[in-house]
Amino acid sequence: MYGSPGFDSPDRLKELLASCEQLRNWSLEHGLALNDDPESLTLLDQRLDSWNADPSHHGKVDLSNEVGKYLGNVIVKHIGASQWKVWPNGYPVIQLRSGADLDVIALANERINYSGTSLESIYSMLQA
Numbered sequence: 001m002y003g004s005p006g007f008d009s010p011d012r013l014k015e016l017l018a019s020c021e022q023l024r025n026w027s028l029e030h031g032l033a034l035n036d037d038p039e040s041l042t043l044l045d046q047r048l049d050s051w052n053a054d055p056s057h058h059g060k061v062d063l064s065n066e067v068g069k070y071l072g073n074v075i076v077k078h079i080g081a082s083q084w085k086v087w088p089n090g091y092p093v094i095q096l097r098s099g100a101d102l103d104v105i106a107l108a109n110e111r112i113n114y115s116g117t118s119l120e121s122i123y124s125m126l127q128a
Contacts, residue, residue, distance in 0.1 A: 013084055017092055018073055023066035034070060036077050041119040044070070048112055048119075068108035071119050075104070079126050096126070 020034070027034050030047050034040050044067070051063070072094050076082050081097035094102040110116030 013086060013092070017069050017084055020066050020070045020073070023063055023070055026063065026066075036070075036073050038074055038078055038120070038123055041071070041074060041123055045111075045118045045120055052112065052115075064109040064112050065105055067112060067119070068105035071108055071122065072104040074123060075102070075126060079123075082126075102126075 024034050032043050075094050083095050085095040086092050094104055
């Protein structure tokens with residue numbers, strides 16, 4: 001997932017990254033309305049486990065970018081002083097209060113494709 005290098009409109013960036021339309025539609029089809037609240041991360045994790053267990057979708061639907069954007073939106077909305085940031089190459093990350101960058105797209109990819117850290121656990125670590 002890459003945007004345009006030099007992209008510097010915070011409002012447009014927020015709009016593009018907030019959409020997660022494919023994930024929101026998929027979630028609704030699986031009984032979950034995503035509302036950008038931290039509690040939804042646990043429910044989304046459960047749905048992703050079911051998604052991973054069903055090989056019929058593999059190669060057809062890639063939710064990694066969408067899940068990463070959703071996780072990022074929850075963090076920005078609920079973790080103080082965090083914000084979307086775009087690296088010079090156009091790649092979106094979350095900049096935390098500490099100034100550190102959090103690659104939510106890579107974390108979501110690890111979660112979905114390699115049974116990485118749960119979304120809820122990632123969020124919880126940021127609250128500490």
